[in-house]
Amino acid sequence: MAEIIVIGHRNPDTDSIITAIAYAFLKNKIDNKNNYIAARCGEINNETKAVLKKASLNEPMLIENISGKKVILIDHNEFTQACDGIEKAEILEVIDHHKINFSYPLPIYYHAEPIGATSTIIAKIFFEKNIKIEKNIALALLAAILSDTVVFKSSTTTNEDREIAKKLAEIAEVKDIEAFGIEIKREKTSLLGKSIEEIILGDFKEYKFAKGKVGIGQIEIVDFKEVEELKKEIINGMEKIKNSENFDLVLLMATNILLGDTQLLCVGKIEKAEEAFNLKAKENCIYLKNVMSRKKDIVPKIEKVFS
Numbered sequence: 001m002a003e004i005i006v007i008g009h010r011n012p013d014t015d016s017i018i019t020a021i022a023y024a025f026l027k028n029k030i031d032n033k034n035n036y037i038a039a040r041c042g043e044i045n046n047e048t049k050a051v052l053k054k055a056s057l058n059e060p061m062l063i064e065n066i067s068g069k070k071v072i073l074i075d076h077n078e079f080t081q082a083c084d085g086i087e088k089a090e091i092l093e094v095i096d097h098h099k100i101n102f103s104y105p106l107p108i109y110y111h112a113e114p115i116g117a118t119s120t121i122i123a124k125i126f127f128e129k130n131i132k133i134e135k136n137i138a139l140a141l142l143a144a145i146l147s148d149t150v151v152f153k154s155s156t157t158t159n160e161d162r163e164i165a166k167k168l169a170e171i172a173e174v175k176d177i178e179a180f181g182i183e184i185k186r187e188k189t190s191l192l193g194k195s196i197e198e199i200i201l202g203d204f205k206e207y208k209f210a211k212g213k214v215g216i217g218q219i220e221i222v223d224f225k226e227v228e229e230l231k232k233e234i235i236n237g238m239e240k241i242k243n244s245e246n247f248d249l250v251l252l253m254a255t256n257i258l259l260g261d262t263q264l265l266c267v268g269k270i271e272k273a274e275e276a277f278n279l280k281a282k283e284n285c286i287y288l289k290n291v292m293s294r295k296k297d298i299v300p301k302i303e304k305v306f307s
Helices: 014-030 046-054 118-128 135-148 159-172 177-189 196-201 225-245 270-277 294-305
Strands: 002-010 034-041 070-074 090-096 109-112 204-209 212-221 249-256 261-268 285-288
Touching (some): 002 014, 014 070, 046 135, 046 177, 090 118, 118 135, 135 177, 177 212, 196 212, 204 294, 212 225, 212 294, 225 249, 225 261, 249 294, 261 270
Parallel strands (some): 070 090, 212 249
Antiparallel strands (some): 204 212, 249 261, 261 285
16 A cells, blocks of 8 residues: 655645645545555644644644655645655645646646635535545635635635635534634734744745746734834845845735735845836835735736746
């Protein structure tokens, strides 16, 4: 019996962790010839810990290198966001909802949809295959959808996300979906007690574009005052990361989930960020109204100016 690792991206968020757990569970239900193991590539944030506790689920196994292993990539496809050793791993499947930047020498199962959360895709597969979703798995998948869509406020949210969330809420016996979502998001929004490195790198992704290397992090908050009070230290921390990792540009999205706006902190080639959004930066910051999604609102525009 082969061991197959189901794993999400570096600096895992709730969607990445929950989909690894749920998909490993599903695969073990339909395939008795292999053993599917949920794994994670990095530490779990407070929001995810709260979701796992509510759903009575264990943390996936921590894996720091997947070289030589059979793997299924969940919630990502770019090698820059994958666990170390990805170049020497045997990739069997990819399940994702991000832009495709993937090449592999063998034919594999690749499932990508332009929707708000990978958890929506996983839940759909359960329903399509008529596999029973346990109450705790349904609760976790619902929480992950609400997390990734910022309680349906993100521009990435689709009707499918809402419809699947309603089905999961029925199974999980959640009566007020929005209230449940806000409860989940509050676990992640406070910066209190976090180091500057944790603030910047807690949800950080690396992108290699045609003409530059860019790092983009994101934090979710309910009050911009928290960021203003730490802005100088955050900018200094971003500069250190830019220099140590040779980034051309480092961005940190400080997204206010109540207002639906983002303060975009920038270091490096700030003029590229200004060009991307046609706005001038003031003290290393560009204010973006009605912007909440990294993959839909930020990455495409940044990629364009680095192409």
